[in-house]
Amino acid sequence: MTTTTVPAVPRADSRRIRTTTEQLAGTGTLLRLALRRDRLLIPLWALALGGSFASVARSLAALYETDAARAEFARSVAANGTVRALYGPVFADSVGGLTAWRMAGTGAALAGAMSLVIVVRHTREEEETGRQEMLSAAMVGRRAALTAGLLAALAANAALMLVIVAGMVNSGAGVAGSVALGAAVGGAGMVFAGTAAVAAQLTGNARLAKGLTAAALGAAFALKAVGDAAAGAGSSPVPTTWLSPMGWAEHVRAFGAERWWVLLLPVAAFALQAVVAYTLAGRRDLGMSFLPARPGPAAGALGTAGALALRLQRGGLAGWAGGFLLAGIAFGGLANGAAELVGDNEATRRIFERMGGQRGLTDAFLASMVGMLGMVAALFTVASVLRLHGEETAGRAEPLLASPVGRLRWAAGHLTIAFGGAALIMALGGVGLSIGYGHDPAGILGAALLRLPAIWLLGGLAVLLYGLTPSAAPTTTWAATGLALALGWLGPALNLPPWAMDLSPFDRLPKLPGGEMAWPPALIMTALAGALVAGGLAGLRRRDLRG
Numbered sequence: 001m002t003t004t005t006v007p008a009v010p011r012a013d014s015r016r017i018r019t020t021t022e023q024l025a026g027t028g029t030l031l032r033l034a035l036r037r038d039r040l041l042i043p044l045w046a047l048a049l050g051g052s053f054a055s056v057a058r059s060l061a062a063l064y065e066t067d068a069a070r071a072e073f074a075r076s077v078a079a080n081g082t083v084r085a086l087y088g089p090v091f092a093d094s095v096g097g098l099t100a101w102r103m104a105g106t107g108a109a110l111a112g113a114m115s116l117v118i119v120v121r122h123t124r125e126e127e128e129t130g131r132q133e134m135l136s137a138a139m140v141g142r143r144a145a146l147t148a149g150l151l152a153a154l155a156a157n158a159a160l161m162l163v164i165v166a167g168m169v170n171s172g173a174g175v176a177g178s179v180a181l182g183a184a185v186g187g188a189g190m191v192f193a194g195t196a197a198v199a200a201q202l203t204g205n206a207r208l209a210k211g212l213t214a215a216a217l218g219a220a221f222a223l224k225a226v227g228d229a230a231a232g233a234g235s236s237p238v239p240t241t242w243l244s245p246m247g248w249a250e251h252v253r254a255f256g257a258e259r260w261w262v263l264l265l266p267v268a269a270f271a272l273q274a275v276v277a278y279t280l281a282g283r284r285d286l287g288m289s290f291l292p293a294r295p296g297p298a299a300g301a302l303g304t305a306g307a308l309a310l311r312l313q314r315g316g317l318a319g320w321a322g323g324f325l326l327a328g329i330a331f332g333g334l335a336n337g338a339a340e341l342v343g344d345n346e347a348t349r350r351i352f353e354r355m356g357g358q359r360g361l362t363d364a365f366l367a368s369m370v371g372m373l374g375m376v377a378a379l380f381t382v383a384s385v386l387r388l389h390g391e392e393t394a395g396r397a398e399p400l401l402a403s404p405v406g407r408l409r410w411a412a413g414h415l416t417i418a419f420g421g422a423a424l425i426m427a428l429g430g431v432g433l434s435i436g437y438g439h440d441p442a443g444i445l446g447a448a449l450l451r452l453p454a455i456w457l458l459g460g461l462a463v464l465l466y467g468l469t470p471s472a473a474p475t476t477t478w479a480a481t482g483l484a485l486a487l488g489w490l491g492p493a494l495n496l497p498p499w500a501m502d503l504s505p506f507d508r509l510p511k512l513p514g515g516e517m518a519w520p521p522a523l524i525m526t527a528l529a530g531a532l533v534a535g536g537l538a539g540l541r542r543r544d545l546r547g
Helices: 011-023 027-037 041-063 067-078 081-087 095-122 124-129 131-136 144-170 175-202 206-230 245-251 260-281 305-335 338-342 346-356 361-385 387-393 397-401 407-437 441-449 452-468 473-494 519-542
Strands: none
Touching: 027 095, 027 144, 041 095, 041 144, 041 473, 067 081, 067 095, 081 095, 081 206, 081 305, 095 124, 095 144, 095 175, 095 206, 095 245, 124 131, 124 206, 144 175, 144 260, 175 206, 175 245, 175 260, 206 245, 206 305, 245 260, 305 361, 305 387, 305 407, 361 387, 361 407, 361 441, 361 452, 361 473, 387 397, 387 407, 397 407, 407 441, 407 452, 407 519, 452 473, 452 519
């Protein structure tokens, strides 16, 4: 009888393996839970964003049917520094190349926004609401939640990449370019997933984590825009472009002699941030952070519910206001070159006229920019209204309402910021447009403010849903807002029928400057918004609070 000797595993290695296994215990269960909670969010986002690539490709193919027309358009874009700053350089004049020029940077930014929402939702937000503490009472490792959040973001970006590739190939683009474009967008999304993971460890609440990641998104876009504007047509990118994940997505050069090695940059950036996030996660207690919130003064200085609402939302309002002013200046500067950009292409001219009016292409372009600012401002108003829902579900509203502050006074403070803030940022957007354009400041400012009834109508819908069905308010409100924005953004390019465009309140307002003023739609929408707010507040007074 012989005896087989099995080499013993070194004690340090076995301890390390056991420790790693314990740290990740429960990851599979948490990942299934995360994907179940995001079973609507991820597919809708991937289909909407990924599908827009194929829609843009088909629209460009219809607008510029010949190689000569596409080459002329590419030359006009390359010669316009403002357009390069917004969308990046053109590397190929094929339909796929123009689609990559138009959508690579924008898609990368939206993929980053999707990733930050998913990662923060399943990490810091779970800790903030106390659900992670309950889960940690079971067999759940210290780094399991972070791993599940990153894997959920990876699944979302992989789904987005597949939709982009399938849509582009189905529209007639090449497979290699489609894969490069999808990988570039998905890779940029994972970079910001890593950024959100680090921010979730550094900050003590989900709102601040999202704000830090959104600031990183904005800085990345600014670096890309500065680099693309500074680089001449056809020249090498300047260093600031290589500091931005959105610049990496552009310079993969999908459909234009693809540079596959650029895809290693987002992989390396994500890996580095993941190491930092895992290290930080192992060195803090549950619910703690490395950037703790500052304690307030011993004696409270806020005497009203409105002052408290302003204190809570002033940071976001300031960011939106500054962003609208800068965006308005950039779009206004682009208006003078709008006629040169469109050239003699009648199909493009008809789209701009349909979006903006009939009195000239420049007025139509300004009206379309005002309309776009209005649709973006609706996101601020809806998010600001839903802050009521966040304060209630987080349990911060209940002790406040136990004081002499009534529900209506508490809600009125936040609604003043939501509706008044929309007026402020639209006014600043109009001022920025007039500064960049250099003409007709009163007309452009009036056109910007005329978008408010549609914005307020969506805000009023958010108040009504929050007051009557608080549990379903975020989902239904964002779905309705997303539908209105999708109709406004993609409807003109897709040549949707009038009845479909009329579903968006923005399409019912007169297109100014350049169009004919009509007061009835604006007045009716304002009255409807007031009625919706009144209905929502009545529902809030009668229902129980949710903790």
